[in-house]
Amino acid sequence: MMKFYADSMLGKLSRFLRFFGFDTLYRTQITVEEMLQVSLAENRIVLSQSKQVIHQSNKQKIQAVTMPTTTIVDQLVELKNQLNLDYALPPFQMRCSMCNNELEERTKNEVIDKIPKGTAKYYDVFWECEVCGKVFWLGSHWEDIKKIIKEVESR
Numbered sequence: 001m002m003k004f005y006a007d008s009m010l011g012k013l014s015r016f017l018r019f020f021g022f023d024t025l026y027r028t029q030i031t032v033e034e035m036l037q038v039s040l041a042e043n044r045i046v047l048s049q050s051k052q053v054i055h056q057s058n059k060q061k062i063q064a065v066t067m068p069t070t071t072i073v074d075q076l077v078e079l080k081n082q083l084n085l086d087y088a089l090p091p092f093q094m095r096c097s098m099c100n101n102e103l104e105e106r107t108k109n110e111v112i113d114k115i116p117k118g119t120a121k122y123y124d125v126f127w128e129c130e131v132c133g134k135v136f137w138l139g140s141h142w143e144d145i146k147k148i149i150k151e152v153e154s155r
């Protein structure tokens with residue numbers, strides 16, 4: 001499976017890629033040079049909106065894709081076209097949107113103390129990140145994601 005390093009400004013895209021199960025790092029605290037070093041060592045594809053970063057990547061023989069500066073749909077379409085990405089719907093191996101760790105599937109009983117009461121009433125399937133403790137479920141946010149995937153697939 002392809003692995004990515006998303007440049008700063010691509011936080012939303014990195015959350016989406018993690019959601020689809022792609023191992024994706026997001027550049028926040030480190031320099032471009034460090035990002036390229038890690039990408040080279042770990043065989044990560046660099047995603048950036050900066051021509052300079054793409055140029056630097058190419059010079060170091062790191063695969064890099066220029067991301068549109070417009071919308072998340074445009075960015076996902078561009079990745080689909082360039083790399084043949086498949087945005088599969090759950091169930092699949094999701095990753096934590098916060099820390100990129102692989103999520104574990106949980107039953108309601110296992111996470112009952114960690115979720116809002118209303119949520120427990122309406123959902124049965126949950127995922128938990130063992131690194132940061134965040135619990136995920138296919139809530140109202142999920143409808144927005146489905147809409148975006150549909151838009152991507154129609155292009």
Ligand SMILES: [Zn+2]
Pocket residue numbers: 096097098099100101129130131132133134
């Ligand atoms: Zn996490």
